[in-house]
Amino acid sequence: MKKRETQIDDPGQRCYAFPNKPTPSMPVVIDETKCTGCNKCVNICTTDVLVENPEKGKPPIILYPEECWYAGCCVGECPVPGALTMRHPLMMRVHYKNKETGEIKRV
Amino acid sequence: MNWEDVVRESGKPMEWPYPVRYGVVNDVDVDVVVLGGGPGGCMAAISAAKKGCTVALLDKAYPKRSGGGSGFDHWLNTPNPASSITPEDCVEWEAVTYKGYSNSLSRYIAAREAYDTLIEIEKMGAKIRDLEDEFKGAPFRDEKTKFLFCYDYENRFQFRVWGATFKPAMFNECLRLGVKVFDRVVATSLLTEGGRQGARVVGATGINMRTGELYVFRAKATINAMSCHQTSWRFSTESIGLDMFKPNITGDGPAIMWRAGVELAQMERSRAAVPPGYEYPSYGTGNWWNTWHPATMVDANGKEVPYVDAKGNTVPVEERCKPKPGQKFIAERSRDPRYSKPAMPSDLAERIRKGEFVLPLYADLTSMPWYERKAIWGIMVGNEGRTKIPVLVNYEAAGFNSARDMLQNYFTVSGEPYPSMDATLALGPYRMEAFGNGGEVVVDWDLRTNLEGLYAVGDAILAGNYYYHACATGRYAGRKAAEYAAKLSGAPLIDGAQVENEKARVYAPTKRRPGKDWIDWKELRFAGARAMQNYCGGLRNEGLMKTGLKWVRDIKEEHYPEAYASNPHILLRVLETYNILTVDEVILQACMARKASSEVLGHFRQDYPEIDPPEWRKWVTIKQAGGETKIGELPLDFHGDLAGNYEAHNPDYKGYLKKKRS
Numbered sequence: 001m002k003k004r005e006t007q008i009d010d011p012g013q014r015c016y017a018f019p020n021k022p023t024p025s026m027p028v029v030i031d032e033t034k035c036t037g038c039n040k041c042v043n044i045c046t047t048d049v050l051v052e053n054p055e056k057g058k059p060p061i062i063l064y065p066e067e068c069w070y071a072g073c074c075v076g077e078c079p080v081p082g083a084l085t086m087r088h089p090l091m092m093r094v095h096y097k098n099k100e101t102g103e104i105k106r107v
Numbered sequence: 108m109n110w111e112d113v114v115r116e117s118g119k120p121m122e123w124p125y126p127v128r129y130g131v132v133n134d135v136d137v138d139v140v141v142l143g144g145g146p147g148g149c150m151a152a153i154s155a156a157k158k159g160c161t162v163a164l165l166d167k168a169y170p171k172r173s174g175g176g177s178g179f180d181h182w183l184n185t186p187n188p189a190s191s192i193t194p195e196d197c198v199e200w201e202a203v204t205y206k207g208y209s210n211s212l213s214r215y216i217a218a219r220e221a222y223d224t225l226i227e228i229e230k231m232g233a234k235i236r237d238l239e240d241e242f243k244g245a246p247f248r249d250e251k252t253k254f255l256f257c258y259d260y261e262n263r264f265q266f267r268v269w270g271a272t273f274k275p276a277m278f279n280e281c282l283r284l285g286v287k288v289f290d291r292v293v294a295t296s297l298l299t300e301g302g303r304q305g306a307r308v309v310g311a312t313g314i315n316m317r318t319g320e321l322y323v324f325r326a327k328a329t330i331n332a333m334s335c336h337q338t339s340w341r342f343s344t345e346s347i348g349l350d351m352f353k354p355n356i357t358g359d360g361p362a363i364m365w366r367a368g369v370e371l372a373q374m375e376r377s378r379a380a381v382p383p384g385y386e387y388p389s390y391g392t393g394n395w396w397n398t399w400h401p402a403t404m405v406d407a408n409g410k411e412v413p414y415v416d417a418k419g420n421t422v423p424v425e426e427r428c429k430p431k432p433g434q435k436f437i438a439e440r441s442r443d444p445r446y447s448k449p450a451m452p453s454d455l456a457e458r459i460r461k462g463e464f465v466l467p468l469y470a471d472l473t474s475m476p477w478y479e480r481k482a483i484w485g486i487m488v489g490n491e492g493r494t495k496i497p498v499l500v501n502y503e504a505a506g507f508n509s510a511r512d513m514l515q516n517y518f519t520v521s522g523e524p525y526p527s528m529d530a531t532l533a534l535g536p537y538r539m540e541a542f543g544n545g546g547e548v549v550v551d552w553d554l555r556t557n558l559e560g561l562y563a564v565g566d567a568i569l570a571g572n573y574y575y576h577a578c579a580t581g582r583y584a585g586r587k588a589a590e591y592a593a594k595l596s597g598a599p600l601i602d603g604a605q606v607e608n609e610k611a612r613v614y615a616p617t618k619r620r621p622g623k624d625w626i627d628w629k630e631l632r633f634a635g636a637r638a639m640q641n642y643c644g645g646l647r648n649e650g651l652m653k654t655g656l657k658w659v660r661d662i663k664e665e666h667y668p669e670a671y672a673s674n675p676h677i678l679l680r681v682l683e684t685y686n687i688l689t690v691d692e693v694i695l696q697a698c699m700a701r702k703a704s705s706e707v708l709g710h711f712r713q714d715y716p717e718i719d720p721p722e723w724r725k726w727v728t729i730k731q732a733g734g735e736t737k738i739g740e741l742p743l744d745f746h747g748d749l750a751g752n753y754e755a756h757n758p759d760y761k762g763y764l765k766k767k768r769s
């Protein structure tokens with residue numbers, strides 16, 4: 001056997017021995033360029049899916065995603081438009097149909 | 108950012124972000140402590156504070172949105188100036204529908220004071236009227252009061268409201284009145300006089316689910332507002348929140364009551380449910396019940412699936428919220444022909460199988476009158492607890508337009524997945540306990556339990572259900588608890604040994620290290636759910652349930668003591684698991700005590716197949732005394748003369764109905 005390529009992609013990249021993430025793994029998504037780290041979403045979260053970032057002013061951390069109740073209270077509380085969105089897991093996305101054209105789409 | 112990103116960024120595992128203070132004890136002294144800050148708990152706190160009491164309110168989450176706090180869309184059973192419906196009517200339809208298994212006592216109290224409660228919450232800032240005249244001319248609008256109604260446009264006692272505005276308003280009122288709010292403090296036990304089971308209640312303990320600190324509340328009166336139990340049968344390790352009908356309801360209430368010797372009833376009641384993990388977004392699919400009633404349904408080819416009345420006649424869109432001749436009124440939840448709303452044909456599955464309607468079905472709001480479309484998609488979807496952002500905002504952002512598009516329904520004829528109208532599910536292993544009118548605490552005309560000093564509100568009450576009921580009974584119990592507290596001279600005595608025992612119990616999971624079997628809370632809950640599915644499912648008998656009880660006790664006594672909590676959040680989940688297993692034990696014992704089958708209670712026994720025999724028309728009660736299970740019974744009409752008893756207990760109460768009567 002002879003190695004045809006000898007160069008490793010991304011040599012600095014560390015690979016961690018992570019366990020599987022629980023499913024759904026990301027019920028809410030934070031746009032870190034917009035988030036001010038005010039923690040209003042953390043405070044309102046019904047089930048402590050979100051916790052404060054140990055570093056003050058940084059975006060909260062989604063720690064217990066599988067416990068999300070999907071009511072979006074966190075989004076309602078966020079003062080920065082577009083910083084926080086709630087997403088239903090893929091298997092729950094519902095289809096709809098344009099009555100005139102019959103075109104079917106998914107939310 | 109999730110914890111993987113944190114690790115990737117910092118190169119280290121993430122430390123718990125809050126200070127951990129296991130063992131620290133905080134003493135809180137108040138007149139009234141309210142356990143649970145849902146709508147019931149908030150109203151109880153408000154009314155006790157208005158009576159001059161010092162009040163502590165605790166909740167697992169932040170009470171601005173906790174419990175039924177994200178919203179609701181219909182406020183039921185409320186006699187009001189636009190209606191001729193009486194409190195007796197409100198009680199009657201439920202008693203008829205549930206064949207006597209509805210708690211007419213708390214329902215009557217709620218109907219008597221529901222209008223006053225609603226107006227009081229409006230004054231706190233909730234929106235209950237169409238002040239902008241958005242629905243001017245709609246047949247469900249009362250032009251004078253600007254109230255909007257649902258389900259029965261003629262009898263007008265079921266309100267459409269902007270329910271997402273309620274909880275923030277009530278919470279602000281709590282703060283304004285100086286209620287001491289302990290958010291993320293979780294009640295773990297009741298404290299009783301001398302530490303004795305069944306004695307007067309003198310307060311409660313709690314732990315903070317972020318810091319792990321212990322709280323000892325000493326109070327003259329204690330109010331259980333922790334709602335009901337759920338998730339005994341349905342658990343999947345990964346879609347935990349998705350599968351919960353109500354957030355944070357894990358049987359803490361009934362388990363804490365049970366340990367203290369409080370009398371519960373109807374714990375054997377449950378109903379068929381879908382397997383965990385099969386959920387679609389609540390009220391986020393096209394359908395024809397509750398929030399979406401009376402949405403027009405069509406099949407894949409655009410052919411309308413008719414709404415039919417109890418006699419099978421087709422009901423056109425303009426008639427769907429009007430009682431038929433011979434019907435007194437329409438009540439939202441009733442399937443009794445006297446009060447039922449028109450619905451999809453009962454043989455729909457059969458007709459689909461034969462090809463009359465082609466799957467999938469859709470809800471077609473586009474063809475409905477503007478006011479129906481706007482009410483369903485906008486008020487109802489938009490205020491119902493999990494619809495404002497998840498459905499209304501998100502679906503529109505994804506391109507859905509209710510005036511142009513039809514939303515798919517996920518009806519299938521096989522029985523799976525959700526939502527199925529197929530009867531095959533009824534005998535399946537997956538059950539659901541708390542979806543309205545479940546078991547819970549027996550109360551008297553003061554909404555007091557069998558223990559002195561302890562009151563119950565909302566869904567924590569036997570057969571409790573609904574938002575109006577939670578708010579009205581909360582307001583009432585707060586008043587009664589305050590009156591009781593005012594009669595006591597000094598603060599009650601706390602039993603030190605009882606606190607020490609509870610402290611040891613609560614912190615035990617933090618002191619262990621992962622045990623020999625490496626069992627964690629999820630595995631315990633999975634096992635508990637399996638035991639309930641296999642031994643207390645759709646079809647039961649004595650031998651099955653005995654095995655089930657043995658298995659649940661094995662899990663609780665042999666394996667629970669292995670469960671380890673690595674931080675305060677996980678500690679809470681471990682403690683909740685103990686409560687769920689405790690509730691399972693109560694359910695199994697109640698099911699064994701009811702030696703009869705019952706349609707209403709969803710309790711089907713192979714060894715007692717006769718359905719609802721007359722001698723079993725009663726509630727089975729269950730409590731502990733001296734650590735032993737005591738089974739008792741309670742007549743279905745234990746409330747006695749409704750109006751007479753209410754008047755006798757509330758001679759000085761002045762409200763809308765009293766003024767109307769005099």
Ligand SMILES: Cc1cc2nc3c(=O)[nH]c(=O)nc-3n(C[C@H](O)[C@H](O)[C@H](O)COP(=O)(O)OP(=O)(O)OC[C@H]3O[C@@H](n4cnc5c(N)ncnc54)[C@H](O)[C@@H]3O)c2cc1C
Nearest residue numbers: 143145146147167174175180181294492565566573574577
């Ligand atoms: C999505 C959804 C939609 C609904 N829509 C309607 C509707 O349109 N109309 C209607 O009439 N009803 C509706 N309901 C039902 C209604 O919301 C409930 O009947 C009502 O919320 C009951 O109020 P409650 O205060 O008794 O209990 P909950 O609202 O369940 O509140 C109980 C509170 O206790 C807290 N708690 C539990 N255990 C502990 C503990 N150990 N320590 C501290 N706190 C604890 C919980 O965090 C929670 O905040 C809906 C329910 C849901 C979930």
Ligand code: SF4
Nearest residue numbers: 045068069071072074
């Ligand atoms: S949707 Fe609800 S449970 Fe999920 S993260 Fe937001 S507030 Fe928490």
Ligand code: SF4
Nearest residue numbers: 035036038039041078
């Ligand atoms: S509320 Fe919004 S801005 Fe504040 S921390 Fe959360 S995501 Fe960031």
